[in-house]
Amino acid sequence: MKKVIGLTGGIASGKSTVVDFLVSRGFQVIDADKVVRELQKPDGKLYQAILTEFGAEFFDENRQLNREKLGRLIFADRVQREKLSALQDKIIREELYYKRDELLSVLTEHSIIFMDIPLLIEYNYTGFDEIWLVIVPESVQLKRLMARNHLSEKEARSRISTQMSMTEKQKFADRVFDNSGTIEQLQSQVQQALEDLCPTDHS
Ligand SMILES: CC(C)(COP(=O)(O)OP(=O)(O)OC[C@H]1O[C@@H](n2cnc3c(N)ncnc32)[C@H](O)[C@@H]1O)[C@@H](O)C(=O)NCCC(=O)NCCS
Numbered sequence: 793m794k795k796v797i798g799l800t801g802g803i804a805s806g807k808s809t810v811v812d813f814l815v816s817r818g819f820q821v822i823d824a825d826k827v828v829r830e831l832q833k834p835d836g837k838l839y840q841a842i843l844t845e846f847g848a849e850f851f852d853e854n855r856q857l858n859r860e861k862l863g864r865l866i867f868a869d870r871v872q873r874e875k876l877s878a879l880q881d882k883i884i885r886e887e888l889y890y891k892r893d894e895l896l897s898v899l900t901e902h903s904i905i906f907m908d909i910p911l912l913i914e915y916n917y918t919g920f921d922e923i924w925l926v927i928v929p930e931s932v933q934l935k936r937l938m939a940r941n942h943l944s945e946k947e948a949r950s951r952i953s954t955q956m957s958m959t960e961k962q963k964f965a966d967r968v969f970d971n972s973g974t975i976e977q978l979q980s981q982v983q984q985a986l987e988d989l990c991p992t993d994h995s
C-alpha cells in the first residue's frame with residue numbers, strides 16, 4: 793500500500809530540517825512553502841490575485857513578491873491575514889493535492905511520500921495515513937525564529953501567536969518529534985519512525 797505522511801509543526805519548529813533528512817534518505821517530499829513560492833511567481837496562479845488585492849508596493853522591480861514586506865503586514869494584522877488566506881487557500885490546497893496524486897500515480901506499491909504543510913492542522917488538511925509533528929518549547933522556537941528571520945522578540949512572538957499551540961496540535965498527531973536538542977537527536981527520532989513505518993527498509 794502507498795502511504796502519505798503529513799509533516800507539520802509550528803513556525804521554525806524544524807520541519808525543513810526533518811525534510812532535509814527525509815530527502816537524504818531518498819524519500820519524496822512535497823513542501824507546501826516551496827509550492828506556495830512557485831504559485832506566487834509572475835507566471836504562477838497566485839501572482840495576479842495578490843497584486844490586485846495588496847498592490848504593486850508588495851512587489852519589486854523584477855515582479856518578485858516582497859515576502860518580507862507581505863509577511864510583516866499579515867503577521868501583524870488578522871484582517872489582512874484572513875484576506876490573504878481567502879485569496880490563496882483554495883489554489884494552494886488544489887495544487888498540493890494535485891502534486892500528491894501526480895506523485896502517487898508514478899510511484900510503485902509500498903512507496904511512502906511526505907507532505908510538509910505548516911498549517912496542516914489549522915487548515916484541516918486530510919488524507920494522511922499518519923500525521924508527524926515537530927515540537928519545540930516556545931522559548932527555543934522564539935530564539936530560532938528570531939535568529940533565522942532577523943525578527944525582534946515582539947515580532948517573533950506575534951508570528952507564533954497566529955498559529956495553534958503545540959500542545960493543541962499534539963492531539964492530532966500520530967508521531968511527535970521533540971526538537972529541543974541537537975539536529976542529530978531530531979534525526980534519530982525520525983530514523984526510528986521510518987523504521988517503524990517500513991521495518992525492512994532504511995535501517
Ligand atoms: C506571508 C508570506 C508571503 C511570507 O513569506 P516568507 O517567505 O517570509 O515565509 P514562508 O512562506 O517561508 O513561511 C514561513 C512560515 O510562516 C508560517 N505562516 C505562513 N503563512 C501563515 C499564516 N497565514 N498563518 C500562520 N502562519 C503562517 C508557516 O509556519 C510557514 O512555514 C508567506 O508565508 C505566505 O504567502 N503565506 C500564506 C500562505 C500559506 O498559508 N502558507 C503556508 C502553507 S500551508
Ligand SMILES: Nc1ncnc2c1ncn2[C@@H]1O[C@H](COP(=O)(O)OP(=O)(O)OP(=O)(O)O)[C@@H](O)[C@H]1O
Pocket residue numbers: 801802803804805806807808809810825910936937940971972973974975976978
Ligand atoms: N535541533 C536544532 N538545533 C539548532 N538549530 C536548529 C535545530 N533544528 C532547526 N534549527 C534551526 O532553526 C531554524 C528553524 O528550523 P526549520 O527551518 O527546519 O523550521 P521549519 O519548521 O521548517 O520553519 P518554517 O516552517 O517556519 O519555515 C533554522 O534556522 C534551523 O537551522
